[in-house]
Amino acid sequence: MVVQYPPPEIDIPYSLEELQAQVKHNSDNFTAHFYLMCLYAQKGQWEQSLQHALQARRLDYSDVNTHLGTIYAYANLGRWQQAYEAVQASLKLSFDAQAHSALWRVKGDLLVDRYTLTYQKTLLQQALSSYRQAVKRDPTNIQAIVGIARVEIERRAYQAARQRLQKVLSQVRLNEPGGQRRKALVLYYLGVIEEHQGRLKEARRLYREAVRTHPSSFLPFTSAELQGYAILGLLGLKRVQDVQEGPKK
Known part of the structure; x- marks a missing residue:
């Protein structure tokens, strides 16, 4: 349900046609390529x-957002290996602590995603190490802290994950860029914990609040569809998906 690699939430001051014209006029126009990267992602x-x-x-290797944009695009295209190789290469560059923190967090997300497909336990430990590196470089990186909680959930350390998420929930500032998404992620994973422990009523409440807080974090479903799925809950949604996909071969 969660969009792990969302498009950037920025206002783009040009239309698609204007940006395409700028690139046609000057193929090395960094700003035009950057905005097109964002616009197509949106x-x-x-x-x-x-x-x-x-x-x-290529035009500005020092801008970490172009590296993140590349990684996110690969991830959304299902090209995990290329996304992972891209983040590994970017981590070798001389960015500031906050930028490196963002990259370490994304590496952790990629590793957890891989774990959910392969169930190789070493991937969880690698993900945890990545998230810790992210927090070490930027203690305010809430998404990295959420990542640590994701690892704890996968390991069924629900009490530790709940305490971590409840603590970080009070630190979220909704008026800051990305604040609504961060709060939605915290609420969502709190809901996952409640559902795994059989407290379905509380899980549904948290899912609904997460959707209301930042609907676009839960695409490709619409907000209305997600409100309906929230009634089923995470595990119920998994059963619906299994039925839709048919038996595994």
Whole structure:
């Protein structure tokens, strides 16, 4: 349900046609490529976003957002290995502590995602190490702290995960950029804990609050669809998906 690699929430001061014209006039226009990377991501056109992310990164290798844009595009295209190789390469560069923290957090997310497909326990330990590196460089990186809680949930350390998330929930500032998404993620994973422990009523309440806080963190479903799925709960949604996909071969 959660969009782990969302498009950037920025206002783009040009139309698609204007940006395309700028690139046609000057193929080395960094700003135009950067905005096209963001605009195509917002449209869910990740292949086009990737093309412009690579161009923007080529033109300004020191801008961590072009690196993150590249990684996010690969991840949304299902190209995990390329996303992982990209984040590994970016971590070797000389960014400031906050930028490195963002990259370490993304590496952790990629590793947890891989774990949910393969169930290789070593991936969880690698993810935990990555999240800790992120927090070490930026103790205010709430998404990295949420990442640590994700690892704890996978390990069924529910009490530790709940305490961590409840503590960080009080630190979220909704008026800051990305604040609503961060709060929604915390609420969502608190809901996951409640559902896994059989407290379905509380889980549903948390899911609904998460959706209301930041609906776009739960695409590709619409907000209305998600409100309906929240009634089923996470495990109920998994059963619906299993039925829709048919038996595993």
